[in-house]
Amino acid sequence: MLIALLPGDGIGPEVIAQARRVLDVVVGDRLTYEEGLVGGAAYKAVGHPLPEATMEIARRADALLFGAVGDPDCDALERRLRPEQAILGLRAGLSLFANLRPAKLFPELADASALRPEVASAIDLVIVRETNGDVYFGEKGIRTNAAGRREGYDIMCYDEDEVSRIARVGFETARARRGKLCSVDKANVLETSQLWRDVVIEVSADYPDVQLSHMYVDNAAMQLVRNPGQFDVIVTGNLFGDILSDQASMCAGSIGMLPSATLDANNKGLYEPIHGSAPDIAGQGKANPLATILSAAMMLRYSLGLPAEADRIEAAVAKALAGGVRSPDLGGTHTTAQLGDAVLAAL
Ligand SMILES: NC(=O)C1=CN([C@@H]2O[C@H](COP(=O)(O)OP(=O)(O)OC[C@H]3O[C@@H](n4cnc5c(N)ncnc54)[C@H](O)[C@@H]3O)[C@@H](O)[C@H]2O)C=CC1
Numbered sequence: 001m002l003i004a005l006l007p008g009d010g011i012g013p014e015v016i017a018q019a020r021r022v023l024d025v026v027v028g029d030r031l032t033y034e035e036g037l038v039g040g041a042a043y044k045a046v047g048h049p050l051p052e053a054t055m056e057i058a059r060r061a062d063a064l065l066f067g068a069v070g071d072p073d074c075d076a077l078e079r080r081l082r083p084e085q086a087i088l089g090l091r092a093g094l095s096l097f098a099n100l101r102p103a104k105l106f107p108e109l110a111d112a113s114a115l116r117p118e119v120a121s122a123i124d125l126v127i128v129r130e131t132n133g134d135v136y137f138g139e140k141g142i143r144t145n146a147a148g149r150r151e152g153y154d155i156m157c158y159d160e161d162e163v164s165r166i167a168r169v170g171f172e173t174a175r176a177r178r179g180k181l182c183s184v185d186k187a188n189v190l191e192t193s194q195l196w197r198d199v200v201i202e203v204s205a206d207y208p209d210v211q212l213s214h215m216y217v218d219n220a221a222m223q224l225v226r227n228p229g230q231f232d233v234i235v236t237g238n239l240f241g242d243i244l245s246d247q248a249s250m251c252a253g254s255i256g257m258l259p260s261a262t263l264d265a266n267n268k269g270l271y272e273p274i275h276g277s278a279p280d281i282a283g284q285g286k287a288n289p290l291a292t293i294l295s296a297a298m299m300l301r302y303s304l305g306l307p308a309e310a311d312r313i314e315a316a317v318a319k320a321l322a323g324g325v326r327s328p329d330l331g332g333t334h335t336t337a338q339l340g341d342a343v344l345a346a347l
Pocket residue numbers: 011015067068069070071072084087255256257272274275276277278279280281286287288289291329
């Protein structure tokens with residue numbers, strides 16, 4: 001099975017290196033890898049953040065393992081050349097529309113959560129975030145308005161098929177878990193959200209066994225901190241899901257702990273930590289690689305049909321944490337490579 005390995009920028013290559021070490025031990029030569037340039041690294045090498053050569057590898061691969069993109073050197077570039085376009089281009093170009101972001105507290109990390117231990121310990125949820133639409137992909141630009149002033153605009157738009165297909169992923173995910181789906185929107189002020197809510201209710205007719213609720217996104221942000229244990233599966237749009245998942249990560253200890261899978265309709269997937277390229281800590285050995293290692297486990301489970309191997313990796317991460325290894329984001333002083341060492345030792 002072929003893996004497209006896309007390290008990207010900043011801490012991306014550092015965390016991918018640790019995930020690769022773990023995969024080498026757990027699945028060995030059952031996987032082969034082809035590395036592709038993405039993000040600022042690709043822009044600097046060939047003048048585009050998502051070169052056709054990388055897309056070609058991505059299309060051929062059975063799964064994609066992605067680090068992160070984003071490079072302060074590229075901040076002044078026009079939008080289509082910015083590193084971040086690489087991840088948007090991969091999601092759109094490969095129809096990767098269903099981003100699953102599980103947030104669960106490893107019991108060993110109760111002290112690292114931003115929440116009180118008794119509140120944090122209840123967090124065990126999945127955010128199902130749509131990733132092919134919303135303001136990230138609507139018409140956008142900067143124009144001069146009638147008053148002669150510059151105005152920026154990003155059209156928020158979802159069509160009913162986009163909503164129903166992600167709603168189905170939400171219902172199926174909930175059905176396989178505790179049977180509760182919370183759809184998060186802003187239907188009190190956004191037409192897009194009103195349609196979202198209507199379509200989710202229509203789809204719910206096919207899932208009478210799943211308990212559906214609706215919540216406005218501002219309340220959802222508050223409830224995630226107040227009582228995260230009330231959520232099983234959250235289904236939401238691209239923007240809201242992006243924000244809520246970073247927030248959920250702190251309930252589970254750190255942004256360096258949350259993995260993700262972004263799947264197409266056939267479970268081909270791109271696997272990546274939810275975090276970005278973290279330029280503030282890049283190159284210092286401070287990055288927590290566990291989100292990426294856990295993303296590799298999700299890849300084995302969802303796209304490669306190797307659930308036992310995925311379980312092994314997740315158990316090794318838990319064992320490493322139980323052994324006391326902690327990167328700075330978790331309140332410790334261990335390096336990126338030392339976290340990788342601890343997971344390998346646990347394996
Ligand atoms: N999927 C992707 O490739 C994403 C790319 N980005 C890009 O990354 C760049 C930086 O964005 P930020 O807003 O700073 O978000 P970020 O997620 O890169 O970093 C936010 C904060 O969390 C810390 N952090 C992130 N990952 C960590 C890890 N594994 N271990 C320890 N600490 C970690 C960082 O040091 C920073 O203080 C930007 O160019 C942004 O556009 C942001 C999010 C996702």
